[in-house]
Amino acid sequence: MKRTVAETASAIAEEVSKSIIGHTHAIRLLLTGLFSGGHVLLEDVPGTGKTALAKALAQSIGCEFSRIQCTPDLLPSDVVGTMVYNQPAGDFQFRRGPLFSQIVLADEINRGIPRTQSALLEAMAEGQITVDGNTHVLEQPFFLMATQNPIESQGTFPLPDAQLDRFQMKLALGYPELEDERRVFRLSRAGQAQSAGNVQAVVDPQTILEVREQVRHVLVSEAVESYLLSLVRQTREHPAVLLGASPRAMIALGAAAQAYAAMDGRDFVIPDDVKSLAPYVLAHRLVLNAGARMKQTTAGVVIEDILQSLPVPVETGSGR
Known part of the structure; x- marks a missing residue:
């Protein structure tokens, strides 16, 4: 089995x-x-x-x-x-x-x-x-x-x-x-x-190959998809950021969220999956501007600031 x-x-x-x-x-x-x-x-x-x-x-x-x-x-x-x-x-x-x-x-x-x-x-x-x-x-x-x-x-x-x-x-x-x-x-x-x-x-x-195939079929609802895309795009517009997260980062965050959800026994992604993984997937990809570096602002702080300001979608129990 x-x-x-x-x-x-x-x-x-x-x-x-x-x-x-x-x-x-x-x-x-x-x-x-x-x-x-x-x-x-x-x-x-x-x-x-x-x-x-x-x-x-x-x-x-x-x-x-x-x-x-x-x-x-x-x-x-x-x-x-x-x-x-x-x-x-x-x-x-x-x-x-x-x-x-x-x-x-x-x-x-x-x-x-x-x-x-x-x-x-x-x-x-x-x-x-x-x-x-x-x-x-x-x-x-x-x-x-x-x-x-x-x-x-x-x-x-x-x-x-x-x-x-x-x-x-x-x-x-x-x-x-x-x-x-x-x-x-x-x-x-x-x-x-x-x-x-x-x-x-x-x-x-x-x-492991079979697990990867299962992960690819984990559902990402339109609401969660929009939340993820908004989060990535906000990294490019934040006043402390010189270079924001790339489309590759967006794909990586989505794939990681699918695996994270599947490891919890779910076949759908919830916003908390995206929030939990965002610091690990996005922070190292950000390049902060000179002003932020002088203030010793970190990329992790920027990600946390974006997460707190971004409205979280309300999901149903099935995520659909």
């Missing part, structure tokens, strides 16, 4: 939580990105469990996982692969890079040079990689997570706005709650620190 989206999400979250203590909301947001076909940028200080979470997620869905440690000397060919001469055959053959895995973690992405960062764009946008004029289709589901440290700037190359726009969501894990941190401490003393070692595959990649 085919699992519902909610059942699949619950099974994965429960399995991941065996090794990742706390971060329940972050796990839900990562699943939202995975189920809706997006990619996620994790921006947080070192040591909060970003890599362990990515590995645990990959193991829980039975997908091939690879980790790319971005450094200034990392070349595009180190990521996508390169042509290698095969002497016995007398010709060149393509040797695939780590980007050909299904779940990819680009660790400290802002330490990679812009040329290497750009090597990820085609894979993120189109699910394929072109090398020497030959196109290689990536195995689905393909899901890229990237991390960056928001504090340290030495030896980094900030992601350009065009690349930030490719990430469906940007989120931070944050520090754990006191009792969660106590459990982590006690487990580490017992030699059981957070890792993906205890995580088993509870679904397979085909299930």
